[in-house]
Amino acid sequence: MSNTRGKATALLLVAQAIFLVLFGLFVDYDVSAGPRNSSLSTHSTLAHYYPMYQDVHVMMVIGFGFLMTFLKRHGFGSVGFNFLLTCFVIQWSILVNGWFGLIGTGAGRILIDIKSLLEADFAVATVLISFGAVLGVVSPVQLIMMATIEVVCYNISIYVGIVQFQATDIGGSMFIHAFGAYFGLAVARVLYKKSQTNSRKEGSEYHSDIFAMIGTLFLWLYWPSFNAAPGNGTERHRAVINTVLSLAACTVVTFALSAVTDKKNKLDMVHIQNATLAGGVAMGASADLLVQPFGALLIGSSAAVVSTLGFRYLQPLLQRTIKLHDTCGVHNLHGMPGVLGAVISAIIAALANKAAYQDSxxxxxxxxxxxxxxNGGFQIAALVVVLAIAISTGTITGLLLKLQVWDNLTAVELFEDEVFWECPQAESDDEDTNDEREVLAGKSTATASA
Amino acid sequence: MSNTRGKATALLLVAQAIFLVLFGLFVDYDVSAGPRNSSLSTHSTLAHYYPMYQDVHVMMVIGFGFLMTFLKRHGFGSVGFNFLLTCFVIQWSILVNGWFGLIGTGAGRILIDIKSLLEADFAVATVLISFGAVLGVVSPVQLIMMATIEVVCYNISIYVGIVQFQATDIGGSMFIHAFGAYFGLAVARVLYKKSQTNSRKEGSEYHSDIFAMIGTLFLWLYWPSFNAAPGNGTERHRAVINTVLSLAACTVVTFALSAVTDKKNKLDMVHIQNATLAGGVAMGASADLLVQPFGALLIGSSAAVVSTLGFRYLQPLLQRTIKLHDTCGVHNLHGMPGVLGAVISAIIAALANKAAYQDSxxxxxxxxxxxxxxNGGFQIAALVVVLAIAISTGTITGLLLKLQVWDNLTAVELFEDEVFWECPQAESDDEDTNDEREVLAGKSTATASA
Amino acid sequence: MSNTRGKATALLLVAQAIFLVLFGLFVDYDVSAGPRNSSLSTHSTLAHYYPMYQDVHVMMVIGFGFLMTFLKRHGFGSVGFNFLLTCFVIQWSILVNGWFGLIGTGAGRILIDIKSLLEADFAVATVLISFGAVLGVVSPVQLIMMATIEVVCYNISIYVGIVQFQATDIGGSMFIHAFGAYFGLAVARVLYKKSQTNSRKEGSEYHSDIFAMIGTLFLWLYWPSFNAAPGNGTERHRAVINTVLSLAACTVVTFALSAVTDKKNKLDMVHIQNATLAGGVAMGASADLLVQPFGALLIGSSAAVVSTLGFRYLQPLLQRTIKLHDTCGVHNLHGMPGVLGAVISAIIAALANKAAYQDSxxxxxxxxxxxxxxNGGFQIAALVVVLAIAISTGTITGLLLKLQVWDNLTAVELFEDEVFWECPQAESDDEDTNDEREVLAGKSTATASA
Structure with missing residues (x-):
């Protein structure tokens, strides 16, 4: 039985107590959020970041959370554990991001402001992408362990790629999307069990697919903020424009390819929910570069091709051949488009020059x-480092999560809310799976339906 | 069979390729999104428009998209094709809006910034309103054709009304709402088939009505941004206040009239989902004028009366008498309230004077x-032009769309996702319509439910 | 029969007419929304408040509205009456807030700007909290009466606490959350009927719980705006940071306690939907004070303990012992955490000094x-006044609402949309309750399912 009494509770309470102590020891307000002092001019930090921060924040809990509700029996777990992971990682990454940021400065305190919260959400995004790869096949205890380790590895990758290699990646094609995807996929590969591949529960129903569209659309809408938020001046403005254009083209091409690759010429909601977003991922690393408007359309269109064909052909192939089970298809939405974005950024960087970019x-x-x-070469070098760190640390994390102490799921518990949640009588039950659920639910279902 | 293999795909891919080429030939970044140059002061354009732009953006894909999910078997098509149309029109209207904007300037390049994206969304809104009139009765191929033509006609109407007549219409009562509605109604009238009027599928179910409320409420919430976004200074502030007040009054009066006009004294979700928004439409053309707070309440109240009574009495009458089938009731939400808004703006304009408005x-x-x-007279003249262009070009567009080459729908395919979408087993099926769906779905349903 | 023909309509139309007249008599635009005058510098008011105002606005109609859709047969009433109350109270509170604001100034006009709309939303929040306590057990007519009275009492409480006692409460722990909760609980206690406590309809179903999460998550996401919107400078920045941290910690602790207090070690959606927000409530009164980042985590963690244990143990106890039926558990989400927030603010205020806070x-x-x-003492004094006014005026309001003239509900009408709404055939019906619904629906259901 996977849901061991008190284990998740103990883990969360201990972690929260540790966060409390560490915040007390290390974290202060930045001067822009501290006592007001008329001799300082700090008032615009909040105004500059807050609207875009809120957009990114919505992407985390509504966007990722609802995107994952497509599973017909895992809606509570999708939106719920996504919410829990967000809250856990916000706190943990403020600390870890802060410690890595302090390296070499000699200062002993982490000073937080709205930008720290934004950076915390970027760490959250990375973890939530990995979550997508193992959705429905891990316990909350395993998720918390994974998140704890991943935030550290994510920071190592940024330290090498951004601080040492000075790569540019405003929207996180490499450091967020590719890292999160390949880390999660490595975990998923190690945790693979044969029972995952033919579960009748791993599918959607009509209304769960509509719930998932809430997630898709808020991700799509606020992605320009995700790619532009860290920026300033005209670069920030350009990042917005490039991302809107890339996403628009990506969506059109995704619709085109989804229908034509289906044998009955019908659209597949999996593509509409996911591949339409690949344009945001691929645009990330060069969002603030001078790719030109037609270049943004081209990047979005290319991302749609990679992502839609990935969902249609590569994902089943990988599952059959190398036993890679990727619940949300993060390889197609974040992995390959992230790599694509890194390569594009290398090309654009290699073509850049001071005459074109002027003061920026x-x-x-x-x-x-x-x-x-x-500069182009270092973009590729950063990508290689990201992939190497993601896959190696993800594999190690997966091995750690296999230990029985972390509440591994049995076959019947996969993709099923009844394991961890008090569930009301579901609205529509296939009769053939109801028996299983009654076993899982024990007395509770009986009471609810009485 | 309406879903001809490869036709929609070919159309979309060719269009996307053309967009790519045309963007390459015509579109550059505006200087405010170009290379940073410390001698230019351009950094505030993004800050001024971005928060309201994002609100408007949410209205397009969440607002319109979910508003149309009320149909019980057309949720995927409502939110999906709405999404596709948005992405298609963003690109196409950047080009067309740009070309019209260049008329007479002698410049050869379209320079885009965040305001161009905002204006693109206004063109999107116009097309989505027309979409509402034909929801569930046209194929994606027909929608793309309609959108392509409509964006050009929309610009002609603006060219005459705004550029030549210098009418004022910050929130688009005339140029967006009335135009989109009457264009779409003209298309719907031409495409009318008897089979549309008694389809058992043209109705809601309990949860589809709640999904639709997501659309309604985000439209209602962000409408002040829609009406105020193009503005500046105190006029923009006033547009926000007027729109909030108008919408609040409109909602109260809609609830009052919905109950009392029902023979069992019950509220009708169709009214709550739609007529509550008429206050935003009617306020549009005079949102930045000095209507006074009580005037805003009066405008919202009047819009509720027109819209609710329109839904209750006029719509069934028009369907019976002139065979006008209007799936979403856009005549009641956008058409008549748009005309009302234009008339109100004419009155307010005729009463305006420099003493009251001072520097603005x-x-x-x-x-x-x-x-x-x-000034008042030209407001009315602009309205007449808008209606004339919308109805005439909409009629021609409708005739074009009737050609069999555009995948016309048969009776059994109306209001039904199975035609264009891979559908999971629906949660709740009336037994009497299941037979039809199984015919449409062919093997796929059988597989999914196996 | 509770749904008396024309009563709600008459009440709403008369109220709307009165609002129109009173706005004409009393309300003007503030100079910042009036005619533009280049000699005035007023353009930044909108930019300062608007993004946060829109967040708060979303909390009202999406946040509160969807949070209450958890009831399986009351989705229309939850989201619909929430919407109606919002629109009614926006108008009424602009007047009442304005009149109270004019006390002592000698001016005769209420000048509105975006800040007036924000303050109107705070009054809306107070009423919607009270609505949660009586959700499903009152008629719309009763709700409108309650709201009308409550807005006045809310302003009395603010007048005593803020104007006279000069208490600090930027996020409304006392004046919004505690007031709204205890006022609503007093009404609920007076209206208590035995039939409320064992209705089969007072529960959720799988998808209604997911709808409710939309409400929860938007409340959670935009709560930092709620607590920070009225602020300026570094205090506003700090209010955002404190609220984000408090909510993150609160969510982690809620998950921990929800599982461990369940006898099958399962998570309860009621806790995840509600107690995760208690950190925003408890943080309110000291959001802009120097509680330090670890202090914010501690406040959020404490709020989670109070709220989750309240839902699990105290609420059933209060229902059994003092016949307090609290549909949404507002005592646990707003009542106790609001009191906690007031006490914390008193402690922080008592520890504050000019050296630490400098110019602020x-x-x-x-x-x-x-x-x-x-200062600390006056915080406590304000809390006592708030509780005294809320409970006494709520009790009187409850007694008034018991009059049969206000369409009291009968037992079979509780938690049931069929009473006030035209309902399509529901997706999934327990057979045992269908009989009741058919009685309520009369002919309409027969027609819909024909």
Whole structure:
């Protein structure tokens, strides 16, 4: 039985107590959120970041949360554990991001402001992407363990790629999407069990697919904020425009390919829910670069091709051949489009020059000693590092999560809310799966339906 | 059979390729989104428009999309095709709006910024309103064709009304709502088939009505941004206040009339989902004018009367007498309230004077040679032009869409997702319509429920 | 029969007519929304408040509205009457807030701007909290009467607590949450009928619980705006940070306690939907104070303990012992956490001093003659006044609502949309309750399912 009494509770309460102590030891308000002092001019930080921060925040709990409600018997777990992970990781990543940010500065305190909260949400996004790869096949205890480790590995990857290699990746194609996807896929591969692949519960129903569209659309709508939020000035403006255009083209191409690759020429909600977003992922690393409006359309269109064909052909192939079970298809939505985005950013960086970018050239490419070609090379080097760290640390994490102490799920418990949630009588039950659910639910269902 | 293999795909891919080429030929970043140059002061454009732009963006894909999910068997098509149309029209209207904007300037390039994206969303809104009139009775191919033509006609109407007549219409009562409604109604009238009027599928179910409320409420919430986004200074502030007040009064009066006009004294979700929004439509053209707070309440109350009575009495009458089938009732929500808004704006314009409006008088009424009475007259002239263009071009578009090449729907395919979508086993099926659906679904349903 | 023909309609139309007249007599635009005058610098009011105002606005109609859709047969009433109350109270509270604001100024006009709309939403929140206590057991006519009275009492409480006692409560722990909860609970206690306690309809179903999560998550996401919107400068920034942290900790602890207090170790959606928000309530009164980041985590954690244990143990106890039926558990989400927030603010105020708060000390604690200890004391005094006014005026209001003239509900009409709404055939019906519904629905169901 996977839902061991008190284990998740103990883990969460201990973690929360540790957060409390560590915040007391390490975290202060930044001066822009501290006592008001008329000699300081700090009032605009909040105004600059807050509207975009709120958009990103919505993407985390509504966007990711509802996107995952497509599973017909796992709606509570999808939206609920997504919510729990968000809240856990916000706190943990403020600490870990802060510690990594302090490296080399000699300062002992983490000073938080609205930008720290934004960066915390980026760490949250990374973890939630990994969550998508193992949705329905892990316990909350395993999720919390995974998140705890992943936030550290995510920061290592950023330290190497951003601090050391000085790569540019405003929207996180590499450091968020590719990292989160390949970390999660490595975990999923290690945890793979044969019983995952033919569960009747791993599917949608009519209304669960509509719930999932709430997630899709809020992700799609607020993705320009995700890609632009860390920016400033005209680069930020450009990041918004590029992302809107890329997403629009991506959606059109996804509809086109979804129908034509189906043998009855019908659209597949899986593609509409997911591949339409690949344009946001692929645009990430070059959102603030001068890709030109037609370039943004091209990037979005390419992402749609990669993602839709990935869902249609590659995912079943990987499941059959290398036993990679990817519940939400994060490889197609975040993995490959993230790699694509990194490659595109390398090309754009290699073509960039000071004449075209004027005063923003060294805002974007910080190392003043490098040639454009070298900048492009370091983008690829950063991608390689991200993939290496994600896959290796994800594999180790997966091995750790296999230990029986973390409440592994049995076959009948997969993709099923009854394991962890008090469930009211469901609205529509296939009769053939009701027996299973009654076994899982024990007395509770009997009471509810009496 | 309406879903011809490859036709929609080919149309979308060709269109996307054309967009790519045309963007390459015509579209550049505006200087405010281009290379940063410290000698230019352009950084505030994004901050001024972005929060309201995002609100409007949410209205398009969540607002319109979910509003139309009330149909019990057409949820995927409502939210999905709404999404597709949005993405298609964003790209197409950036081009067409741009070309019309270039008329007479001699410049050869379209320079886009966040305001261009906002204006693209206004064109999207117009098309989505027309979509509501034909929801469930047209194929995606027909929708794409309709949108392509409509964006051009919409720009012609704006060119005459705004550029030539210098009418004022910040919230688009005329140019968006009335135009979109009457264009769509003309299309719907031409496409009318007897089979539309007694389909058992053209109705809601309990949860589809709650999904629709998500659309209603986000439209209602963000309508003040829709009406105020293009504005500046105190006019923008006033547009927000007027729209909030108008919508609040409209909702109260809609509840009052919905109950009392029902023979069992019960509220009708159709009214609550739609007529509550008429206050936003009717407020549009005079949102930034000095209507006074009580005037805003009066406008909202009047819109509720027109819209609710329209839904209750006029719509069935029009369907019986002139064979006008209007799936979402856009005549009641956008058509008549849009006309009402135009008439109100004419009255307010005729009463305006420089003493009352001070420095904003010629911001709002740009022609310095006209009397207030003439300004009012041109508001009415613009309305007449909008209606004439909308009805005539809509009729022609409808005739074009009747060609069999565009995948016309048969009677059994109306209001039914199975035609274009892979559908999971629906949660609740009336037994009497299941037979039809199994015929439509062919093997797929059998597989899913096996 | 509770749904008396024309009564609600007459009440709403008369009220709307009165609002129209009173707005004409009393309400003007503030100068910042009036005619533009280049000699005035007023353009930033809208930019400062609007993004946060829209967040708060979403909390009202989406947040509260969907949170209450958890009831399986009351989705239309939850989201619909919530919407109606919002629109009614926006108008009424602009008047009443305005009149109270004019006390002592000698001015005769209420000048409205975006801040007036924000304050109107705070009055709306108070009424919607009370609505939660009586959800499903009162008629719309009773709700409108309750709202009309409550807005006045709410303003009396603010007048005593904020104007006279100069208490600080930026997020409304006392004046919104505690007031709304105890007022509503007093009404609920007076209206208590034995038939409320064992209705089979007072429960959720699988999808209604997911709808409710839409409400929860938007409340959770935008709560930082609720607590920070009235603020300025670094205090506003701090209010955002404190609220995000408090809510994150609250959610983690709620998950921990929900599982462990269940005898099958399962999570309860009631807790996840509600207790996760208690951190926003408890943080309210000290959101802009220097509680420190670890302090915010501690406040959120404490609120989760109070709220989750309240739902699990106290609510059933109160229902058994003092016949307090609290449909949404507002005592656990708003009542006790509001009191907790008030007590915390008293402690923080008593510990505050000018050295720590620098230039913002007298922004926050306006009375320059008081010691910190006295400031703390007045926080407690304000809490006592709020509770006294809420409970006494709520009790009187409840007695008034018991009059048969206000369409009291009978036992079979509780928690049931069929009473007030035209309902389509529900998706899934327990057979045992269908008989009741058919009686209520009369001919309409027969027609719909024919």
């Amino acid at each position: 050239y060294h805002e974007l490419f910080k190392n003043t000693l490098r040639t454009p070609g070298q | 008088y010629h911001e709002l009424f740009k022609n310095t040679l006209r009397t207030p009475g003439q | 000390y007298h922004e926050l604690f306006k009375n320059t003659l008081r010691t910190p200890g006295q």
